[in-house]
Amino acid sequence: MMQLTAEDRRVWLLIGGISLLALLFIPFSQLFLNVTYDYTLRTVALGGALLGVVSGVLGSFAILRQESLLGDALSHAALPGVAMAFLLAGRQLPWLLMGAAAASWLGVYFIHAVTRSTRLKQDATMGIVLAAWFAAGLVLLTYIQSRSDASQAGLKTFIFGQAAAISRQDVQLIALVGGVAFLILGLLWKEFKLVTFDPEFAGANGFRVYLLQMLLSTLIVAAIVMGLQLAGVILMVGMLIAPGIAARQWTNQLGQMVILAAIFGAFAGGTGAILSAVDKDLPTGPMIIVVSFVLVLLSIALAPGRGLVWKWVRLRRDRQQFAAQTVLRELFHYAYDHGSLMTPVPEKFILGVGGPAAALGLRRLREQGLVQPEGAKWQLTPEGIKAASHTVQNVLLWDIYRQFGDELGLPLVAEDRQQDIRHLLSAEAVARLEEKLAGRLG
Amino acid sequence: MFQLEQWFIQFLLYFVSPEAVNSFLRDPRHTAIIIGTLIAVSGALLGSFLLLRGMALTSDAISHTVLLGIVVAFLVLLAVQGQAPDLSSPWLILGAAAAGVATVILTEALHRSGLVKQDAALGLAFPLLFALAVILIARKVENVHLDVDAVMMGEIGLAWANSNSHCLENCESVSITPDDPRAQINRQCTNCRTLGISPRDEGAQFADICTNCGVYSPGQAWQAGLIATQPVLLFWPKSITVLALITLLTIGFVGLFYKELKLSTFDPALAAALGFRPALLNYALMVVVSLVVVGAFDAVGSILVIAFFIIPPAAAYLLTDRLSWMLLLSAVIGAVGVYFGYDLARGRFLWLEMGGLLAGLNRLFGLGLSEQWNSSISASMVLMIFFLFLVAWVFSPRYGLVSTLVRRAAQRRHFADQVVMGHIYHHQGQVAEHEELIILTLHHHFRWSPRKMARVLARLRSSYLVRFEKGLVLLTPQGEARVHRFRQTQLGRNGQSMAQNLP
C-alpha cells in the first residue's frame, strides 16, 4: 500500500465526515423538523439517496467528457420511448424504462452521427435531439390520449417527476441497475479513465475508443432513465452533474471524485426527500436540486486550495507579506545608507515611499517583532536586521538567477520573488548563485 | 394593445371584407399557422445567432428559467395590488426577460470562478432557477390561477379561442342607468341576508335595484336585444397581436444590429476593440430571446419552443455558408414546417393520409390502434421542422450525407487512379522498375485487394493513361501529362498557400 499524502487524508476525512453527517441527519431531523418517517418517506428517501449515488457517479464522467448538458437532452429524449412502450405494452414499469432507455440511446447515437458527419457542434445537435424527440413523444402521447384517458397524468409525472409514487420495487430496481452499472465501471475503470482523459492515446494503444465511449454513454442513459421518476425531465441534468461538480472541488483524483460524488449525491437525494416531507406542498425533485446546488456553492467557496474563500485568503496574505517584505527592504536600505542598521527611519519616509500598503506592511512587521517604534520613527530589531538582510539577499539572488541561470546550468523554476529562491533550488545550485553574486558585488 | 389591433384591422379592411377576415380566422388552422409562423420567424432569426455563437442550449435554459421570472413578478404584483394579476400583464413579461438575463449572469458567474466549465455552469444554473420556481408555485400560488401545465405545454390549436372582438359597424354601445326606460327595476330586500330574516318578517327594508344597469358593448347590446341592428364584429386572436409585436421587435433588433451581431459572433475580441460592447449586445440578445420565449408559451410551451430556435438554423447551416442566407432560409424552413405540421397533427403527412397507414399496421400486427390521427399541433409542427432538418442533413448539396458519399466515392476513385499513376511515375525508368511495377503484384504496394487493383488498372487502361508491357505497367504520354497536372493543381496549391504561414 502506498502512503497517503496530506491531500488524500483530507479527502478521506471529508468522505467519512459527510457520510457520518448524512447518517446523523435522520435522527437530528426528527429533533428539528416536523417529519414523520412513515413507510412512504423511508422509501422515497432511500430511493432518492440511491439515485443520487448512481447519477452522481455516472454524472462525474459526463462532466469530465464536457458533456454536462447531454443529461438534459437525453432526459427529454426518453419521452417517445415511454409513450411507445405504453402504447404497445401498457403501464408496466420495466417496459416503460426500457422504452425510455431505447429512445435516449437512439438520441445519443443521433447526436454522435450528426456531430461527426456535419459541421454542427454538439450543443446544437443535443438541442435538436432534445426538442425533436420530445415533440415525437408529445405527438404519441396526444395520440394515445385521443384514444383513451390514459396519459395526461403520465406526462405530468414524466416532466416533473413524482417522488411519492416510488415503490419498494422501484428502489430495488434502482439498486439492481446501479449495481450492474458500478460493476461495469469497476471492471473497465482504467479503460474509461483513459478514453475520457485522452481518447487519441487510448486509440493508439489499441483500445476500442468508440465502443467504450458508447458504453459509458449507455450507463449514463441508464442513470437518467432511473432518475426521471424522481426528478423529472427538466431537473434531471442538475441531479446528474451537481454532485460531480461539487466533488471535483475537493479532490484531484478521479477515484476520490467519484466516491465523493456518490456521497454528495446520496446526501442531496436523501435530505432533499426528507426536507420535502416537512410540508406537503414541497415537491421532492426541486428540493433535491436546491440541496445539490447548496453543496456546489459550499464546495466552490470552501474547498481547500481551489475554493474561492481560500483563494481570497491566500491573496490577502500574499499581499500583506509582499508589503511587509517591501517595507523591510526599504528600512534596510535607508538604515544602511545612514551608516548603521540600527538607524531609526521616519515613518513619513516609509509611508511616502510605500503608500497605504506600507502601513499594512509596517503593522505586520511589528506583529512579527521585526521592527519597533522609536517616537515617530521605526527601528529594526536584531531579528529584523537578520530578516531584512535575508530578503535583500533573496532579491539579489533572483536577479542573478534571472541573468545567469541558464549560463550556470540551473534548473528552471517559475520566477516568484516572494518565494525564497534558496528553498526552490538545491544547496549546490544556491552555492553557485551565491558565488556568482559575491563575484558581482566584489 | 387593443388600440394597436384596431389600427391594424382598419388597415386590413382596406383590402378584405370583415366577413372574410372573420371566417378566415375562425378556422383554427389559419390562426395556428399564423401564430406558428410568427414564432418560427423570430425564433429562426435569433436562433441563427445563438447557434453560431455556440449558445444553442442557452435558449433551452432560458425557456425554463423565465418561469421563475413570471412567478416572482406574479407574487410581487399579488402583494402590491392585492389581487391576482392578469397573466398577459406586461410586468410578468418584464419579469421573464429579467429571469433570462439572470440565467446568463448566474452561468457566467459560475464559469468565471474558474472552477466550473461553461456547459456545466449552464447545467447547474437553469435546473436551480427552475426548481426555485416550482417550489414557489407549490408553496405560494396554490389557489391562484398560474397553470404550470399551460406554461410547459401550451396548445396552439386553442389560440383562436382567446380573441378580442372589435366592432366595425353599428357600434352602438349602450349604457343603461336606473332612470332609463329600459331599466328593469326590482324591489328587493336589502338587509334580509345580513339579518337572516325573510322579506315578510318585520324589520325588513326594501330598495329599488336596477338589475340590468351597466355599459353594454355593441355585441352584448345586440344579444340583450337593446339595439335593433346587428353590429359587425371582428374577432381577433390576442396571441397574434402579441407575437406580431414581438416578431417586429425581433426583426427590428436583428436589422438594426445586424452588423454588430455578426461581428461579435465571429470575432468578439475585434468587436470589443472596435467599441461595440459585445457583452451588452449579448445581454440584449438574451432579453429578446426571453421575450420570444414568453410570447410563445401559450402556443407551444416552454420545451418545444427551443425547437424553433435550434432546428431551423441548424438545417439552414447545412445548406448555406452566408449569414444573410442562413437567416432567410431558417425562417423559411421554420414557416414551411409550421404549415405542414398542422396537417401532420390532423393526420396528413405532406400529401399522405396517415389513416391508411394506421389501418395497415392494425391489419398486420393487430395492434388495435385508433385510425383517427389527432395529436398535439405544436409538437407536430416541431416534428415537421425536424423532418426538414433530416432532409437537409441527407440531401444538402454541399454538406449532405448523399453528396458527401457520392463525392467521397468519386474522390476515392480519383485518388486511387492518381496514387497508382503517381507510383508508376515514381518508379518508371528506375532500377527498381522491375520490382515495383509488376502488374500481378502491384496491389501489394498499396495493400489493396487484387480485385481493386485490377479495377483501377482496367479503368486507367481504358482511358489510355497506362499501358501494359512485358508484365509491367507503364504510363502513356497522356498519363504522364495527367500526373503533372495533378501535381500542379492539387498538391502545388496547398504548398503555395501554406508558404505564407512560415514562422
Add this chain to the structure above:
Amino acid sequence: MPDNEHSPHDDMDKKALVIDDLTVAYDSKPAIWDVDLELPEGVLMAIVGPNGAGKSTLIKAALKLIPRSAGTVRFYGLPYEKARSFVGYVPQRGSVDWDFPTTVIDVVMMGLYGRLGWFRRPGRRERELGMYALEQVELADFAGRQISQLSGGQQQRTFLARALVQDARVYFMDEPFAAVDAVTERAIVAILRELRARGKTVVVVHHDLQTVAEYFDWVTLLNVEIVASGPVATTFTPDNLRQTYGGRVSFLQDGAAALATGD
C-alpha cells in the same frame, strides 16, 4: 530497463519503419500523398514542413488513428496491429483537458494500460516503472501533483514520461517542442539522445527549422508529398527547403545553409 519481451526477433529486417505509398485523403484534398519512407533503427528523425503539410496526419495514419486511403506502414516488418506493443506515441499537448482530476504519476502509468490489457489494474510494479520514467524527465518530485498545476513544459515532460514507460522501440512525437521553456527543451533533447543511444527510433514532428540540424540526424521534408528524406547533412539543403516551403524562404537559405554546413 528490461528488454521488451514482445519485440520480434527478426534481425533480418533492421528497418525500424517502412512506409510504402501511404496516402490519406480527408474531404476534398489529399492530406498526404504517396509517401514512401524508410528509416533505419536508432535514428532521430524530424518531420518538417509548412502548416497543413500533413505532418501530424502522417503520424496518425501510421498509428491507424485515422483511416488510410492506400499504402502500408511496417514497424520492423510488422503491421501496426502486431507492432503496437513496441510503438510509443506522444500526442500534442493541447489534445487533452489538463483540468482532468488525475495526478502526474497516474498519467504516466496510462502508458502501461495497453500492455496490461483489458480489465487488469496497474499495481506496484507499474507505479515503480512510472516513477522511474518520471525521474528520467526530472519530474519525480511532481508525481503526486494534479496535472493542471504543471507548467506547459512540465506537461510535455509528463507526456514524454508516459511514452517512456511504454519502453517502445519506435516512438512518434507530435510537436513535443511546441511552446515549451528552455529547460524542457533541453530535457527533451537529452531524452531523445538517450533513446537513440539505447537503439530506439524516434520520429518527431518539428516546427523549428533552426534546431533541426542540432537535434536530429535524419530529416523528412514534407509538403503533402515527401520532398526529401534522409540524413540531415545531405537532405536539409536550401534547395529542398525552398521546394518544401514554396518560393519565398529567402531568409531560410542562409540559416539552413549555415546549419547544413556547420554540423
